[in-house]
Amino acid sequence: MPEVIFPGPDGRLEGRFAPAPRPRAPVAMILHPHPSSGGTMNNRIVQELYKTFQRRGFATLRFNFRGVGKSQGTFDNGVGELSDAASALDWVQSFHPEASTTWIAGFSFGAWIGMQLLMRRPEIRGFVSVAPPANMYDFTFLAPCPASGIIIQGENDEVSPAGATQKLVDKLRTQKHITIHHDTIPKANHFFEHEMPELMGSVDKYLDMRLDPNSPIR
Numbered sequence: 001m002p003e004v005i006f007p008g009p010d011g012r013l014e015g016r017f018a019p020a021p022r023p024r025a026p027v028a029m030i031l032h033p034h035p036s037s038g039g040t041m042n043n044r045i046v047q048e049l050y051k052t053f054q055r056r057g058f059a060t061l062r063f064n065f066r067g068v069g070k071s072q073g074t075f076d077n078g079v080g081e082l083s084d085a086a087s088a089l090d091w092v093q094s095f096h097p098e099a100s101t102t103w104i105a106g107f108s109f110g111a112w113i114g115m116q117l118l119m120r121r122p123e124i125r126g127f128v129s130v131a132p133p134a135n136m137y138d139f140t141f142l143a144p145c146p147a148s149g150i151i152i153q154g155e156n157d158e159v160s161p162a163g164a165t166q167k168l169v170d171k172l173r174t175q176k177h178i179t180i181h182h183d184t185i186p187k188a189n190h191f192f193e194h195e196m197p198e199l200m201g202s203v204d205k206y207l208d209m210r211l212d213p214n215s216p217i218r
Contacts, residue, residue: 004061006091009083011072015063016041018054020096027092028053028103030062031085031110035075040068045107045130045192048200056207059099061092078113078137085117093123101125108159108190112137118147125218126210128203131157131190135164145172148217150181150206152199154188179217181206 004017020027030049033039040046041062053060065081066073073080093099103126106114111129118124119141127149132139136159153165162184169182183202188195209215 020059031106
């Protein structure tokens, strides 16, 4: 799991990168939770998402947003962090320009950034959004949402209540040509402290379905 340093819009960014094991392998990028709340690329959920995509043969990157760890710059309330994510994806794609497809995954604040990146990068064909803070940030930019994906929520999420996430899911499901899966993990809080196996089981089940050559979702 080599450490990498690559150029970002506001200085160098620090990451961990697992190169693709074969030509035309897909690309995945994992985005971490809010820096002001201690979020880093070493967050437990971020690491598990990274390992899941890596095991499946993706060229996989997780990285620290500006001002976190060895990444240069200062927190920019999401604006600069979105630019960081775009630069990070550019960096991965410079190694894998022939990638068969691109996925984005994020936890909490990272899910919000990831969904914004989805709107700007048509090559992203799938997403995993864990506990998106639908009550704290505006998600109306998803109009229309360009790709299918899964939103996973803790039943007892104290940061982003399940009702706010359900409204987001309901809105996205009115759109044609995409399919939004939604899983609620019983008893789980925002951080899935005791429900990590259930969370990752949900992710794996969804990826099994989406990555099957016969999947009805493209």
